[in-house]
Amino acid sequence: MAQAQQAGQQKKPRTAITPTRDENFPEWYQQVIKAADFAENSPVRGCMVIKPYGYALWENIQRALDDMIKEEGVQNAYFPLLIPLEFISREAEHIDGFAKECAVVTHHRLEKGADGGLVPAPDSKLEEPFVIRPTSETIIGDSMSKWVQSYRDLPMKLNQWCNVMRWEMRTRMFLRTSEFLWQEGHNAFASKEEAHEDAIKMLGIYERLYNDWLAMPGIAGEKTADERFPGAAHSYTNEVMMQDGKALQACTSHDLGQNFAKSFNIQYQGEDGQMHLAHTTSWGLSTRSIGGLIMTHGDDDGVILPPKIAPYQISLLPVLRDDQDSSEIIAYCEKIRAQLKAKNIRVHFDSSDERTSNKMWAAIKKGIPLRVEIGKRDMDAGAVTHTRRDLGRESQISCSINEFIGNVEKILEDIQQTMRRKAQDFQDSHIFDLKNITEMKEFFSADKTGFVRMNTDILNDPAFALLKKDLSITPRCLPFEDKGQKVIIGKSY
């Protein structure tokens, strides 16, 4: 934004990312990922390579969420990657709409083929193929059926951090890839009420992660019957509005009732001495959250990361012009770095011989929340010049080193809050209460940005079913705050 003014009014603003969000939002998204060095496409169709900077972000998300779910008494465990086909068949019997696009393992050995390359050895064909887990309800259900014997074993709360695979035809990095990373939680309870409350509680934990760590608001609520996870009694979601007005289903939590307990025979002996089916939930959050983070906070210069989750909270850049001063400036920076480190602040110190403007743009494109530039003048004055990534060049301030060190946590906290508020304001100002299907049709036909909120009557209107397809819209959720009386409708990722 600041450069726009410098470039003069006639010229098109120069941005680090081409195209801009307005010009082409989906392409902007891909370019932001590339500019930040988060990930790239791999030679395996539909799978991505998560590069170190993107993975560091995922590690921070993992750490934050893992701490929260452990506080809830959830225990991490690990279950096999491969699922026996029989398990999937058993699930498919009980559950309509089960997704069948998945990677199937049929052989267990390679051998040299006719052309000298390797081929699956015919004599290694498996009697029963396996599927790479698209999700683990079935194999975890099988274990739970052994581990749950008595009411004393309940509740049982399990989680695994793992890779899963679904054979996706159209993929987009972080948002939809054939393989992705996630956590999947699977809890079992004695009573229907406990499971129901748990599904809502775990969604609440996700909301907290999004709000407090990722500075992402969202609309929490229940999925409509059509949009439920196959086999769930109730599905809950947090739908976050991206800057193009589309919804991202940022996580889900399902009350599975007794459906999976029935398929996998999860029974317990109650205090009454009788056998009862357990009630289960499942809840998941994936690397998709990173896609949402980009589309919530990014600007035309790239991603902007909330300080609490950013791999580096501060980019420390020595401005080196004259070789003679270089070592002094670097020593001055090291002093600052040590003081920041003592406060547990994550600092990226770039003392390479790359040009300062390149380093500065790299920090901007990587979305590092606060940039500290130290030139000879700063050093001589015992000063620190710093610029907020979220507010851009206009926020540049120079202050004494002591003042900076004393205030740095407050500055980072303010960035976090400002980002959160800005996203909330955007979302709030792009939800439109409409009265009837004509208004709704107009809204989406005109390609307006945002969500529509309507009375739930519309879900029963046959005309809506047709419009959904024509306009590529879906009911995103019945918001909790509207107590099931309203439905949020939108386009989505």
Place this chain on the structure above:
Amino acid sequence: MAQAQQAGQQKKPRTAITPTRDENFPEWYQQVIKAADFAENSPVRGCMVIKPYGYALWENIQRALDDMIKEEGVQNAYFPLLIPLEFISREAEHIDGFAKECAVVTHHRLEKGADGGLVPAPDSKLEEPFVIRPTSETIIGDSMSKWVQSYRDLPMKLNQWCNVMRWEMRTRMFLRTSEFLWQEGHNAFASKEEAHEDAIKMLGIYERLYNDWLAMPGIAGEKTADERFPGAAHSYTNEVMMQDGKALQACTSHDLGQNFAKSFNIQYQGEDGQMHLAHTTSWGLSTRSIGGLIMTHGDDDGVILPPKIAPYQISLLPVLRDDQDSSEIIAYCEKIRAQLKAKNIRVHFDSSDERTSNKMWAAIKKGIPLRVEIGKRDMDAGAVTHTRRDLGRESQISCSINEFIGNVEKILEDIQQTMRRKAQDFQDSHIFDLKNITEMKEFFSADKTGFVRMNTDILNDPAFALLKKDLSITPRCLPFEDKGQKVIIGKSY
């Protein structure tokens, strides 16, 4: 051991684990895993379920190692689970002895078969099959070939924590399973010397993890040519002696020379302006470490965990006999627990209504390093009764709560050191310096416990090649401390 004395001299000692180590070491191992609730076999052939207590141990190992490798400038990333067959073929061209037992993905969709169950849809057959990664040299090499352009990009140090799969015929939990969890590091350097030093340095980090955290000694050294990783110029290992005298290859670090760089075209432009092949290393440590931990430290009552890595360092057990005192004792325990928590000590507080002796045995079988039992008498006296898992009942001490809290870190540290020393003593006293092949043959034919150390001449003796097979022995390594002059020979896992 303590119970042995109680049970009287005539009777067979009562132990928590049946059989004992002496009776049947492999079966003892399986029973220890079951008793500790670490893991169990899964419905997927050759794959295990890592249960919460086993996984918590793995998380602690991960955290410790991850911190160490990050200190070395290694960055975590994530690469696809599936490897294109073409990559494996390319590797196989360059490298003899490449393992071909692996899970092959050939289809991407299921459909209803004739009998109503699900089958791979014939029209979803992949043009080129994929293999589930047995290790990721190839796919990471492919990325590195793009990421490494100039000498400025080197060294590049990447690591991923992931699952891998090899189709194993004979499996044993933690030691050899078709799927297992590990980290695999892949570093690239400009010079041969740097790569060589790096392979040795990364092995040193593993040694530190084993020594300082897992209280496991071991013999670090180089693998002989026959035992090298296919394609490696040098393979390094830490061979740890289990209590049955067998060796566990506890980790490996490979200097790959330019072999993989050649296969995957990892080239950089040097300062001389010319293109050069990079030199790479790879280094891995897996859930196998947990199997080694069990077989190093376990006794006939189960596993014994070193405090630094134990999910729970202290088991806090209220001894509840009289309902009237129960709530008071529990309150007293809560006070102790809070003081331990303030010191960041991981406490398992078991206030369930299970019988005290059952709780005590559970803590023993889970290998919790220190057990604190609190009865009414302790409470009335403001005392704490504690027993070390490694020393057994004879180590039981009662002291004041203040003394205990003041000393607890020292006690845990002493357990850690004592376990380390004991394992070292065992190893040291079971390495036998033998002079010739006759002595060696006698040693292993008599099924003696331990390693044999000999001059490396034996490796060139044709008789040794025959004996290796007959006696199921292998050269484990050329120890660093013997500067390549000696070879350690043993049976192994």
